Amino acid sequence: MSTATQSIREIVTRQPSAAGIFHRFDIDLCMQADLSLEGACQELQLSVEQVLEKLADAETQRCGGMALDPEKLSLSRLIQHIVRIHHNRVRQELPRFAEMALTLSAKRSNREPQLTTIAELVETLRDEMYSHIQKEEQVLFPFISQMDQESIVAYPQAHACFHSVTHPIFIMEQEHESADNIVAEIILLTNHFEPPSWACATHIALFSGLREFEADLRQHVHLENDILFPRAIQLEAEITARR
Numbered sequence: 001m002s003t004a005t006q007s008i009r010e011i012v013t014r015q016p017s018a019a020g021i022f023h024r025f026d027i028d029l030c031m032q033a034d035l036s037l038e039g040a041c042q043e044l045q046l047s048v049e050q051v052l053e054k055l056a057d058a059e060t061q062r063c064g065g066m067a068l069d070p071e072k073l074s075l076s077r078l079i080q081h082i083v084r085i086h087h088n089r090v091r092q093e094l095p096r097f098a099e100m101a102l103t104l105s106a107k108r109s110n111r112e113p114q115l116t117t118i119a120e121l122v123e124t125l126r127d128e129m130y131s132h133i134q135k136e137e138q139v140l141f142p143f144i145s146q147m148d149q150e151s152i153v154a155y156p157q158a159h160a161c162f163h164s165v166t167h168p169i170f171i172m173e174q175e176h177e178s179a180d181n182i183v184a185e186i187i188l189l190t191n192h193f194e195p196p197s198w199a200c201a202t203h204i205a206l207f208s209g210l211r212e213f214e215a216d217l218r219q220h221v222h223l224e225n226d227i228l229f230p231r232a233i234q235l236e237a238e239i240t241a242r243r
Ligand SMILES: [Fe+2]
Pocket: 082, 086, 087, 133, 136, 220, 224
């Protein structure tokens, strides 16, 4: 739990989601890194209690996402969980990371040239993941939900884009592999998300944010590749066999 007396740097090191909250309150990760949260709030005439409350909410939300057993959820509920926790995270975090990586590259790439490549990779990851989750939410997930909810009555009308759920699933799995390859390159270039000793608070916040995002992406892909997709393929086979 963050406190008012901790410095901005300490808070983002311990809680990567804090960087997004500070950004919303206009707390500058570079200029105010060594101030206590209380001091930074005083400078900006902010309520320290309100900032602490948002920091605590972000932690609760992050921990709450891990509490359920995905094996016990229906396919529709599992999809809702994936969208609410993991897709929202893609939408909230990746644009912010891309912006931070670009700022960092502009300021520090003369000292650490790989920051430019890292910024390009984060931007590619953002673009690929945005397009990927959109395809899932607009095409594949509605089809699986419909199959899940109406399987007893009828197989959903074949989607205009595919004849079997295996086709879009194959494409989604290929895209997961592509995201995984980008993340593997980022891990290599960031020395496993370890910032150098001279790193500023933006640098620390970006690397610790990317570390958390990588863990979240692994869980996200696991839920789809290992639970949702095999169960959807099995359900489709059962429905087809009954027709
Ligand atoms: Fe997804």
